[in-house]
Amino acid sequence: MVQSLNRALDVLEALAAGSDDVGISQITARTGLPLGTVHRLLSSLVARGYAAQDLETRLYGPGPRLLEVAARASASRRFSLSRIARPALLGLTTATGETSNLLVLNGDEAVYSEQVASPHLVRMFTEVGQRVPLYCIGGGKAMLAGFADDQLEAYLDRTTLCAFTPKTKATAESLRHELTGVREQGFAIDDEEREVGVCCIAAPIFDRLGRCVAALSISGPTTRMSRERALGLGPLVHEAAATCSIQLGFHPAESG
Amino acid sequence: MVQSLNRALDVLEALAAGSDDVGISQITARTGLPLGTVHRLLSSLVARGYAAQDLETRLYGPGPRLLEVAARASASRRFSLSRIARPALLGLTTATGETSNLLVLNGDEAVYSEQVASPHLVRMFTEVGQRVPLYCIGGGKAMLAGFADDQLEAYLDRTTLCAFTPKTKATAESLRHELTGVREQGFAIDDEEREVGVCCIAAPIFDRLGRCVAALSISGPTTRMSRERALGLGPLVHEAAATCSIQLGFHPAESG
């Protein structure tokens, strides 16, 4: 572990942590590094544009180059959703024995874009690429729950809800009510709402700007996937989705 | 300038540059650093999460921590639009003697959110906080020109164009035509389209995702701001806006 680099990263992270500029002495306090050292490292960071100094206040803050490099990096194949989701899907299917899917938000629909199939003979099979309305599947409802209030209302305004099965939540009222529950729990269930005999549990994935862009789901025939079992798997899916969010650069605490 | 840090940043940037993972030897070639050195620096970057190694291919790519830290940093007051725009506005007003404004996109309207007033006795005066439609002012048209095609069409669909003056471009056709011109030039003019006797010139500001979020404008009475003078100021406004974009983390070349 290269010492100076390691310390410089400490300094960089200290700069990025707060929303206000900080002085050298504050950074010294936070990092525990000697003052002279902090100054030297900061100068180098400034020279490369990773930090910047306000000439009036003499305080330091994160620099534009940091954002620039991160923006380029985010274009890397490494951060493509499907690549990130693959291990999560494998994990879910291994753990549960049921088919898991990555659903991506596209307009007002969800698109099945990655799948790991269950080893069971009787299993869920949805075509990758298939598009479905958001309100009637687990992954869709997970994403709706991640919407901001006005975004959700706009969606409800322009969408005609239609009951695919007797259990479909086909009124704005019932949907709104359910989504508040989803927000609290962190996962959404679809208990035969799209198709009779199919139950699924899902959780939302957020990008680095805190926008809900996708969802993970596990689905199976109700013979194996009872409502109870599905709900029990909720935390598992939630955890897997949260891991994906973090890898996308999402920061849970303060996403301003 | 701390050598090891400096080199580590070279390595980091080399990782972030391409959209595919790279091997150590490729980085050695790109940076000119010795192989052992690159490996050592990379290991440190990996340990901190700024780089990541694919265990199958053994190739390296940018790490999630980079995005995470950048996401936090972007919340810094330092990158708030109005803070970035202030010097630009000062520069424009100093250079031209006319009032300059920062307009921020909000829904389908532009909001005047920062202003530096002209020293002239006869001058433009718009209230900060005022909201105006996009299609009839310079800054609004600059932002429309920065919209993607489908985004623009959706806007035109849901907006009723209304002629404020005889010169207002109040048809979808005339607007579309004008906007293609704006895209080529990089600035938009408003020659008495909102109010008779007022002319303004404006350019769009893009955020780090390449989305058009705001615009800078210079406006003045037609007695001083002739159409010709305004057009002559176009490159100046364009340049100022481009500087703001870069400080927001916008990367002109490959913004994927």
Add this chain to the structure above:
DNA sequence: GCACTGTTTTCCGCCCTGTGGAATTATCCA
């Protein structure tokens, strides 16, 4: 205007840490 306090910035000799060539190990093809 002047001393005082809490900063940031600069300096410099010691020595720890990063350096990079070369040896070692892993991996991929044929």
Add this chain to the structure above:
DNA sequence: TGGATAATTCCACAGGGCGGAAAACAGTGC
């Protein structure tokens, strides 16, 4: 199985980073 390519690990040297302390610089109260 063996040969080529690339990734790791190793180690002795010395150059670069370290950090204490001094100097320069605001900002504040008298």
